[in-house]
Amino acid sequence: MCKQHGAGQAPVPPNRCAECRFAGMCLLRGLEPVEVALFDGIVRRHRIGRDMYLYRIGQPFTSLYAIHFGHFKTAQVDRRGAQQVTGFAMSGELLGLDAIAGGRHACDAVALEDSEVCEIPFARLQELFGKIPHLLQQFHCMMSQEIQREQALMLVLGNMRAEQRFACFLLNLSERYAQRGYSPVSFQLRMSRDDIGGYLGLTIESVSRLVAKFRNNGWIRLDNRKLEIVDRASLEALAGGMRSAPGAGLQPPPPSRTIPLRVAA
């Protein structure tokens, strides 16, 4: 399963943020070249092998990590050992934001494949905030995005049925790959069924059955984690609340139980 953590790998010189393909999604967004150079000075790049921990729950917090390439999952474990996957992170995304408050990491971060991260020592980042106001803004923006992302997942976990959850999951991945210039209809799933289940609040068996159903209905093709979205419209309808009917068609959802808002005159 997961190997012992591997933070502190040998750095991988040279790192030139100016040349980074994902700088536009990272903290550097909108920065001047001079400012990028300043930022460059505090960053160190590391390789993290597959199944290695970038950090673990309880470890002291010193740095944030921007993903240069590769994929990570972040997960919490409860007392019983069951894990809740709180997110799948890909290039350009920032890990460790939840640790600022307590001074210790509040979740595990595990590489889903061989990956590279840019370590950003938080103390030095704070120094830069004073010199680069725009960097601070971008930082706040990314923290806020993280909050939004989690709220969206709460909606999935709290209100959706399994099919809907899975459709949302696939569409979310698709969208993020599109943002990064990859194909939105064909990509590799980097995570196991178990991870998907842990993310969506389902068992591994349920995920497997969903895969079978989506495949049989001709909505996706999937073999060996290689995914192809065949019928995006149906997935979107599903994600939006439509229910799938036995004949592979879609039906409108039952009425919501919450009363519509009354609007003052």
Place this chain on the structure above:
Amino acid sequence: MCKQHGAGQAPVPPNRCAECRFAGMCLLRGLEPVEVALFDGIVRRHRIGRDMYLYRIGQPFTSLYAIHFGHFKTAQVDRRGAQQVTGFAMSGELLGLDAIAGGRHACDAVALEDSEVCEIPFARLQELFGKIPHLLQQFHCMMSQEIQREQALMLVLGNMRAEQRFACFLLNLSERYAQRGYSPVSFQLRMSRDDIGGYLGLTIESVSRLVAKFRNNGWIRLDNRKLEIVDRASLEALAGGMRSAPGAGLQPPPPSRTIPLRVAA
């Protein structure tokens, strides 16, 4: 249900943050008196009546709001109209952090009782960040806390059974009242069963049955939203993963399905 939004109420002079009972939980934590005075200058206090919106999804973001007293719920609604309550906020807590990224509010915030908030114009807060480094740190801390809080809820929604969710909910409230100097064993539930259900990902009927069960088992007393925690130990055991047995006793949980971590030699 919920009335039309009521932001822009008459301000309630005078607001003296220095005298605020909850300054220690708010952005002011650890600030010097001079700095508090600066902060005071940008804040305006507002009354928000019960069931009024502090802000609504899609409204342009201009200010954060610190709760001076009272209670709010924050909620998202999906396309079907079903609502996911993303949090219950009480005095000293900060609302609106999710809106920084998009420039628009990403959820609704509704007062659960007559309340007062301190409006903090974000642009002016940003100006203060340059002058009061400690304020910036505290701000980051609060954003990070928000992320942690949401991750904890994701664990509840994704991994726990109804009883466990409800126990966690009650204990969480209890803890937060304790932090504020109120009784941790006896307090008023400010939210409806519907809100609790929306928060925990359960139906109103399930919440009602949980209340009955918890009461019958002698774990809580509850009438008319007045709650008393009678058997905290049982609630904690439940929240920790114990299952309640028919005879009102508690039983150890079934083994987790996730394989224990392998530790390198």
Place this chain on the structure above:
DNA sequence: CGGATTCTTGAAGTCGCTCAACGAACGTGG
């Protein structure tokens, strides 16, 4: 190739949902 891991499929069970009816609390107006 062989063992471990990951994934799939089936059958049975259970938890929480749906539907329905009723009771209690609240507040509004007569």
Place this chain on the structure above:
DNA sequence: CCACGTTCGTTGAGCGACTTCAAGAATCCG
């Protein structure tokens, strides 16, 4: 103050979605 309508909460019966348990197939990797 009481009658009334409305909202809120409770309770029961039946059902359905997802889980649990179990076994087997496919894949990975040394």
